[in-house]
Amino acid sequence: MKDAPVEIGAKDLNxxxxxxxxxxxxxxxxxxxxxxxxxxxxxxxxxxxxPYCGTVYQLRAGEHVGGGH
Structure with missing residues (x-):
């Protein structure tokens, strides 16, 4: 497990x-x-x-997930 969250961008999401x-x-x-x-x-x-390794993934500050439709 990492101590600090893994910061990801909205573009990294599937x-x-x-x-x-x-x-x-x-x-x-x-x-x-x-x-x-x-x-x-x-x-x-x-x-x-x-739930396995406890790594936390979070969106970078200011990043937003786009709305569907």
Missing amino acids: GNGGIFCPSPMAGMKIWNSHPRVFLDIAHGGGAAKC
Whole structure:
């Protein structure tokens, strides 16, 4: 687990408004890590915590997830 949150931009999110952990953006090696898990940043108030490793991913200050339709 990292002490500081991993800051991400809105452009880093997938089409569903989330990100997968483990992630190379967090400096993780995917081949020797926990199972891949989807973290819903858009519906989690701009941040989400991985249930496996505890890494927190959060939107950078001023970043916003675009609205759907």
